[in-house]
Amino acid sequence: MRAMTTKNLFRRRRADAGRDRGAELPHVVVVGAGFAGHTAAKGLLRRLRGKARITVIDQLDHFLYLPLLPEVAVGTLEPRRIAVPLNRSLRGAELVLGTVDAVDVEARTVSWVNPDGGRGTLGYDRLVLAAGSVNKLLPIPGVTEYAHGFRSIPEALYLRDHLVRQVELAATSADPAEQRARLTFVTVGAGYTGTEVAAQGATLTALMAKSRPSLKDVPVRWMLLDLAPRVLPELDRRLSRTADRVLRKRGVEVHTGQSIAEALPGKVRLTTGEEIPTRTLIWCVGVRPDPLVADMGLLTDHGRLVVGTDLRVAGHPEVFACGDAAAVPDVTRDNALTAMTAQHATRQGALAARNVAASLGHGTPRTYKHHDLGFVVELGGTDAAANPLGIPLSGLPATLVTRGYHLVSMPGNRLRVAVDWLLDALTGRQAVGLGMVRAEHVPLDATGTSSTVTPR
Numbered sequence: 089m090r091a092m093t094t095k096n097l098f099r100r101r102r103a104d105a106g107r108d109r110g111a112e113l114p115h116v117v118v119v120g121a122g123f124a125g126h127t128a129a130k131g132l133l134r135r136l137r138g139k140a141r142i143t144v145i146d147q148l149d150h151f152l153y154l155p156l157l158p159e160v161a162v163g164t165l166e167p168r169r170i171a172v173p174l175n176r177s178l179r180g181a182e183l184v185l186g187t188v189d190a191v192d193v194e195a196r197t198v199s200w201v202n203p204d205g206g207r208g209t210l211g212y213d214r215l216v217l218a219a220g221s222v223n224k225l226l227p228i229p230g231v232t233e234y235a236h237g238f239r240s241i242p243e244a245l246y247l248r249d250h251l252v253r254q255v256e257l258a259a260t261s262a263d264p265a266e267q268r269a270r271l272t273f274v275t276v277g278a279g280y281t282g283t284e285v286a287a288q289g290a291t292l293t294a295l296m297a298k299s300r301p302s303l304k305d306v307p308v309r310w311m312l313l314d315l316a317p318r319v320l321p322e323l324d325r326r327l328s329r330t331a332d333r334v335l336r337k338r339g340v341e342v343h344t345g346q347s348i349a350e351a352l353p354g355k356v357r358l359t360t361g362e363e364i365p366t367r368t369l370i371w372c373v374g375v376r377p378d379p380l381v382a383d384m385g386l387l388t389d390h391g392r393l394v395v396g397t398d399l400r401v402a403g404h405p406e407v408f409a410c411g412d413a414a415a416v417p418d419v420t421r422d423n424a425l426t427a428m429t430a431q432h433a434t435r436q437g438a439l440a441a442r443n444v445a446a447s448l449g450h451g452t453p454r455t456y457k458h459h460d461l462g463f464v465v466e467l468g469g470t471d472a473a474a475n476p477l478g479i480p481l482s483g484l485p486a487t488l489v490t491r492g493y494h495l496v497s498m499p500g501n502r503l504r505v506a507v508d509w510l511l512d513a514l515t516g517r518q519a520v521g522l523g524m525v526r527a528e529h530v531p532l533d534a535t536g537t538s539s540t541v542t543p544r
Contacts, residue, residue, distance in 0.1 A: 113141045114448055117198055117212040118181075119188045119380075121146035121174055123433035124411025124440070125218030126499065131441025132216075133180045135450055143182040143210060145200055149174055152241065153498050155430070155466070156505070158284040161244040161251075162292040162468065163517040165508045171241065172500035184208070188219065191384050193404050214406055214444050217393065218437060221375035221412035221428060223532065230351030235371040237532045238281055245522070246530045247285075247370065251293055252519055254367055259300040269365035271297065271308045274356055275372060276348055278314035279322065280465065282372035283331050286312040288468035289370075290338040296519050310340040311364065313347050320473075322427065323463055326480040330473035331465055371532055375428065381413050389415035389425065397455035399440050408444055410436035419457050430497075432458060464490040 116136070118129045121144055129144045136142065150171040159165040174183050186200035186208065199209045223237045236250075237243055251273070258270035273293065275286045290310040297303045312319065312335065319335065319342060320328045335342055343358075348369070350357045355365045377391040387394040387402055392415035394402055399414065401407040410416070411433035417423040426432040439456050446453040462476040464486070472486035474493075481489055491509065495502045 113139065114213040115141045115143065115211065116214045116216065116444060116448075117210055118142070118144045118216040118218060119146075119191070119198060120218035120220050120378075120411070120413070121148065121151055121178075122218060122220045122411065123430040124220070124413075124437040125216065126151045126174075126177070127434045127437030128216045128218060128410060128440045128444075129178050129181055130499070131438050132444060133178065135441060135445040136448065137180055139450060140214075140448060141182065142180070143184060143212075144174065144178060145184040145186055145188055145198065145210075146174070147185070147187040147203075149183070149185055151177060151499055153494075153501075154239070155280075155497075156494060157238065157241070157244050158281070158288050158466070159468075160241065161238070161247045161285065162288045163248060163519060164288075164468070164512045165505060167241045167245060169501050169505045169508055170498075172498065177499045184210070188380060189383075191215070191217070191380070193384065193386065193401075193407060196406065212406075214447065215408065216440050216444060217381075217401075217407065217409040217413050218411045218433075218440075219378035219380045219413045221377055222379065223371070224374045224376045225532070226373060228348060228350065231348075231369075231371060232532050234351040234353070234356075235276070235369040235532050236530060237371050238285060239375075240530070243530045247289075249522060250368065251289060252296065255293055255296040255300070255303070255519075258297075258306065259302045264306070265365065267303070267306045268309075269354060270367050271303070271306055272311070272364060272366040273309070273368040273370070274311045274313065274348070274364060274366050275370040276313050277372035277374060278312050278316060278319040278342070278344070279372065279374060280320070282312060282314070282370070283319050283335070284466055284468075285370060285372060286310050286340050287331070287335055287338060287471070288466075290335075290340050291468050292517075292519060294339065308339070310338075311343060312340055313343045313358070315345060315347050315359075317344050319344070320465065323465075324475055324480070327463065327465060327473040327475055330480070330482040330486075331467065334467045334471045334473075375412065377413050392425065397457075398443055398453055399436060399456065400443070405447070408440045410440045416456055419455075420459060426456075426458065431460065434497075464493050466490050466494070 118125050132142050153170040156170045160167050186202040188200045190199040254270040258267045275282045293308050297308050318328045319332050346359045348356045349359045357363050393409040395409050395414050399408045412428045416426045418426045443453045445451050465473040470484045472490040474481045474486040474489045
């Protein structure tokens with residue numbers, strides 16, 4: 089055996105010393121890499137690099153920028169544009185690809201299962217729980233069998249293929265009733281996601297139908313249903329009116345105060361009793377906290393972990409929670425719970441990083457106080473609704489503000505997104521079905537996501 093050189097011996101000793109120091113450093117585990125978790129991990133890396141061991145556990149190997157998912161569904165953006173690799177955006181953190189299914193706050197351990205079924209357990213000194221949310225299902229017969237959700241890239245790709253396929257099949261059908269059913273698209277939920285999907289989907293299908301002579305006299309029908317009295321009920325009424333006007337201009341039928349009562353093969357029955365023949369039911373009703381929260385055995389409020397304004401979990405000062413998983417009191421609204429939006433998730437993630445670092449002796453803690461900077465709604469083309477700093481905008485100015493906001497908010501891929509927008513404006517989009525995702529691979533269920541709710 090060749091003798092070890094002095095240089096190699098020094099390197100080995102330095103590596104061994106580094107491992108020993110790493111074992112002695114406090115261990116901070118972040119569960120979830122959505123808006124809250126990703127922001128928390130970035131802040132922890134900035135504040136504690138070399139002073140703590142930081143591990144991030146998520147079922148995806150990327151941060152998913154959910155607000156632009158509708159643009160993936162209609163082909164404006166390629167799917168990888170909204171997927172930012174964690175190994176690039178969180179350099180210096182240990183990344184674990186897996187789904188956390190148990191947290192033992194007494195033993196201070198986190199258990200997870202990876203995509204191949206392998207299991208693992210990690211101990212922690214500090215825990216940041218940012219598990220996010222999952223689809224909210226209602227006890228409506230047939231929804232899980234015939235509807236499809238919209239919270240992931242596979243679901244967006246499936247929807248794009250499905251829309252293209254319905255137009256193509258309608259164009260080759262000789263049955264007028266079948267044509268009408270295939271060209272009827274029902275979206276349930278008029279919040280951010282449902283409004284954007286209906287607005288942009290209507291543009292895509294109308295464009296496709298226009299280029300097919302056999303569909304010249306067949307109407308393309310989009311329906312947007314919600315029990316609320318108006319679209320975007322959580323936003324300022326001026327934004328709601330802007331979105332409503334754009335939807336109706338594009339031919340979308342907005343049905344407020346009603347929803348579906350049952351989903352059946354080839355049709356849906358509305359709460360009004362009317363039956364609508366359709367082959368497309370898109371479920372955008374909303375979300376609820378990840379089931380992991382309920383399984384922890386800690387105090388919850390509306391399914392979210394009860395925390396103080398410092399984001400610490402009551403009785404467990406080593407555990408911090410933020411984003412959709414946390415019931416954070418909003419001191420600007422008489423301590424009502426903060427809304428499940430990315431603005432809150434991102435700012436809470438930043439505060440969680442600050443307070444975790446302070447709990448380890450680095451910096452000073454703060455409490456959460458949030459003032460909305462405004463909201464943006466991307467409706468496709470040159471249409472959008474926005475109210476930056478309370479100033480209501482629509483049309484091209486709102487589109488510029490909206491897209492600028494998204495580019496600033498994304499943790500990566502900004503140039504790629506901007507180039508895709510430019511190409512779409514100059515050359516138009518390719519409405520083709522790729523057959524990449526089958527329906528059985530995107531079932532509508534309420535499990536398995538650690539991303540934050542459709543964010544703004």
